[in-house]
Amino acid sequence: MASKVLQAIYTDDDILMEAVKAIRAKKYHIEEVYTPFPVHGLDKAMGLAETRLAITSFLYGLIGLAISIVMMNFIMIEDWPQNIGGKPSFSFIANMPAFVPIMFELTVFFAAHLMVLTFYLRSKLWPFKEAENPDVRTTDDKFLMEISVNEKNHKELTELVYNSGATEIKLKDN
Amino acid sequence: MSHYEAPIRKPLITGDKTYHDVTLDVVRPVEGKANKSWWIAFSISLIAFMWGLGCIIYTVSTGIGTWGLNKTIGWAWDITNFVWWVGIGHAGTLISAVLLLFRQKWRMSINRSAEAMTIFAVVQAGLFPIIHMGRPWLAYWVLPIPNQFGSLWVNFNSPLLWDVFAISTYLSVSLVFWWTGLLPDFAMIRDRAVKPFQKKIYGILSFGWSGRAKDWQRFEEVHLVLAGLATPLVLSVHTIVSFDFATSVIPGWHTTIFPPYFVAGAVFSGFAMVNTLLIIMRKVSRLEAYITHQHIEFMNIVIMITGSIVGVAYITELFMAWYSGVEYEQFAFLNRATGPYWWAYLTMMTCNVVSPQFMWFPKLRRSIMFSFFISIIVNIGMWFERFVIIGTSLHRDYMPSAWTMFSPTFVDIGIFVGTIGFFFVLFLLYSRTFPVIAQAELKSIMKSSGERYKKIKAEKGDDAPLHEPYKQEAMPDFTNEFNK
Numbered sequence: 001m002a003s004k005v006l007q008a009i010y011t012d013d014d015i016l017m018e019a020v021k022a023i024r025a026k027k028y029h030i031e032e033v034y035t036p037f038p039v040h041g042l043d044k045a046m047g048l049a050e051t052r053l054a055i056t057s058f059l060y061g062l063i064g065l066a067i068s069i070v071m072m073n074f075i076m077i078e079d080w081p082q083n084i085g086g087k088p089s090f091s092f093i094a095n096m097p098a099f100v101p102i103m104f105e106l107t108v109f110f111a112a113h114l115m116v117l118t119f120y121l122r123s124k125l126w127p128f129k130e131a132e133n134p135d136v137r138t139t140d141d142k143f144l145m146e147i148s149v150n151e152k153n154h155k156e157l158t159e160l161v162y163n164s165g166a167t168e169i170k171l172k173d174n
Numbered sequence: 175m176s177h178y179e180a181p182i183r184k185p186l187i188t189g190d191k192t193y194h195d196v197t198l199d200v201v202r203p204v205e206g207k208a209n210k211s212w213w214i215a216f217s218i219s220l221i222a223f224m225w226g227l228g229c230i231i232y233t234v235s236t237g238i239g240t241w242g243l244n245k246t247i248g249w250a251w252d253i254t255n256f257v258w259w260v261g262i263g264h265a266g267t268l269i270s271a272v273l274l275l276f277r278q279k280w281r282m283s284i285n286r287s288a289e290a291m292t293i294f295a296v297v298q299a300g301l302f303p304i305i306h307m308g309r310p311w312l313a314y315w316v317l318p319i320p321n322q323f324g325s326l327w328v329n330f331n332s333p334l335l336w337d338v339f340a341i342s343t344y345l346s347v348s349l350v351f352w353w354t355g356l357l358p359d360f361a362m363i364r365d366r367a368v369k370p371f372q373k374k375i376y377g378i379l380s381f382g383w384s385g386r387a388k389d390w391q392r393f394e395e396v397h398l399v400l401a402g403l404a405t406p407l408v409l410s411v412h413t414i415v416s417f418d419f420a421t422s423v424i425p426g427w428h429t430t431i432f433p434p435y436f437v438a439g440a441v442f443s444g445f446a447m448v449n450t451l452l453i454i455m456r457k458v459s460r461l462e463a464y465i466t467h468q469h470i471e472f473m474n475i476v477i478m479i480t481g482s483i484v485g486v487a488y489i490t491e492l493f494m495a496w497y498s499g500v501e502y503e504q505f506a507f508l509n510r511a512t513g514p515y516w517w518a519y520l521t522m523m524t525c526n527v528v529s530p531q532f533m534w535f536p537k538l539r540r541s542i543m544f545s546f547f548i549s550i551i552v553n554i555g556m557w558f559e560r561f562v563i564i565g566t567s568l569h570r571d572y573m574p575s576a577w578t579m580f581s582p583t584f585v586d587i588g589i590f591v592g593t594i595g596f597f598f599v600l601f602l603l604y605s606r607t608f609p610v611i612a613q614a615e616l617k618s619i620m621k622s623s624g625e626r627y628k629k630i631k632a633e634k635g636d637d638a639p640l641h642e643p644y645k646q647e648a649m650p651d652f653t654n655e656f657n658k
Binding site for chain 1 (some may be wrong): 192193194197239318319326327328329331332333335336339340343346347350354357358361362365366370377379380381382383384385386387388389390391392393394396398399400401403404406407410414417466531557603613614615617621623639640641644645647648649650652653655656657
């Protein structure tokens with residue numbers, strides 16, 4: 001038998017938060033919550049792990065910095081050194097102050113773009129991707145919670161969800 | 175959950191707005207039809223854009239000789255316009271990034287349009303150096319392409335090349351910052367759309383955003399980190415633009431104060447342009463409940479402060495020219511203020527230093543009409559600032575026989591007017607097809623800063639429940655489904 005989920009619609013973020021806490025307190029597993037806007041503290045209440053995107057961004061920034069140094073060292077010092085306006089151009093360290101702006105720009109470029117790309121890929125966001133929110137109202141003002149359910153606990157769980165303030169409860173194949 | 179905010183703070187969303195009302199107000203311009211005044215504004219902008227395009231084609235096919243440049247003044251309107259447009263762009267990043275780091279909630283009603291303005295303004299800015307190259311199809315030569323290709327490597331010691339990297343990083347990072355914020359709002363329009371074509375288009379634009387709790391968690395983290403990256407980035411961009419001048423040895427350009435002075439000026443002109451655009455948009459798109467008098471007032475305060483910083487910079491420059499004892503430097507500034515371009519200098523001083531001082535008066539900075547008037551004045555003043563710095567420093571150089579004046583040709587003027595047209599074409603299209611307010615973000619502060627909820631808290635206390643009354647459907651029984 002295919003696994004099933006309860007889909008419960010809530011009309012308010014505060015009620016949703018209380019419901020998440022109440023359902024988690026009874027050791028039920030909340031599969032997913034779809035919300036129209038970021039509800040602060042929801043990730044913690046659901047027990048989601050913290051995101052590591054900020055760390056990836058830092059690492060991408062380091063890569064950008066390294067690339068900019070290697071690139072400018074090769075172009076300006078090794079491959080084709082030139083005397084430009086009497087500025088020292090035959091050792092990297094002496095020429096480095098003039099490279100700082102581009103070292104900075106490429107650090108930011110890599111940190112920003114690669115982090116956003118990582119976010120898009122991890123959250124499966126790209127053009128022509130089909131949306132997966134089960135109810136179109138969840139981008140307007142409704143909140144939808146999915147909880148896995150089976151034949152043993154469905155009565156108790158339905159009652160729990162109902163008492164937590166859900167306005168609509170549906171059963172769906174997962 | 176606590177939605178506490180000091181009651182003394184005025185609401186940022188006025189009127190009796192619920193979450194759903196925000197949705198309706200944001201989609202109204204998108205779902206509705208354009209009115210007559212939109213079409214008139216769009217037609218005028220399009221004509222100006224076409225005229226500018228004609229002048230660009232004429233320039234490229236005939237040569238830079240069609241401009242008013244001469245052997246003494248090799249840079250004039252093109253670079254003035256470039257710096258002017260880049261500067262205008264800075265307010266968008268300041269509003270969305272710096273105000274995010276400072277947790278200023280009032281940014282949420284205006285950041286979307288301010289960022290749109292940033293991107294459209296930087297696009298205009300980028301056009302000028304490319305046209306000035308004379309052979310724009312070789313624009314890719316500014317990229318680091320190997321010697322074997324046929325030219326030398328680019329020169330990484332040159333501030334003009336730093337500009338290439340700064341502006342392209344700025345444009346592309348602003349674009350992804352903007353677009354990432356747009357995803358949930360495009361998704362909202364997608365999920366409301368009834369016509370299949372619209373649903374398809376907004377489906378593509380929204381990248382399939384579904385609003386999962388994990389997506390939101392990442393979304394907020396990405397926004398915070400991007401804001402942290404964009405803040406030094408935006409400061410670096412105009413710093414590097416100022417290096418184009420400051421690292422030269424031209425008296426009047428060779429000034430260490432340029433980077434902070436240019437950044438302050440950029441924020442100053444950018445906020446003025448945001449005010450110009452939003453004062454019109456809030457009226458036309460009926461967004462007065464979101465872009466309130468208070469928002470306009472806050473922006474006026476920023477204009478007042480940055481305008482004063484710019485004023486201090488002007489005076490410091492004059493003082494340093496005198497104090498340095500360098501004759502050439504002293505002449506450059508004396509000539510600026512009292513030479514043949516005295517009228518440009520006076521316009522700059524009046525518009526940029528005197529006019530923002532009116533904002534000390536609460537009555538004036540809360541007046542919509544006056545704010546609009548000042549915003550236009552500031553835009554004019556900041557254009558003249560760039561012209562004064564660039565033009566007057568060049569037109570009387572070391573050799574009096576080479577002294578000359580600059581007069582723009584119709585092509586110079588045409589290209590400038592054309593970029594204004596292009597800018598407004600983009601902004602007008604944006605205002606009818608994009609969610610012009612970051613509605614998802616705004617909904618997250620409704621309960622702390624919305625007038626409706628502030629009233630409930632004032633009446634029933636801070637711990638009063640803030641949810642709307644709701645009606646539950648009868649509790650279902652799924653026994654049959656499981657017994658199948």
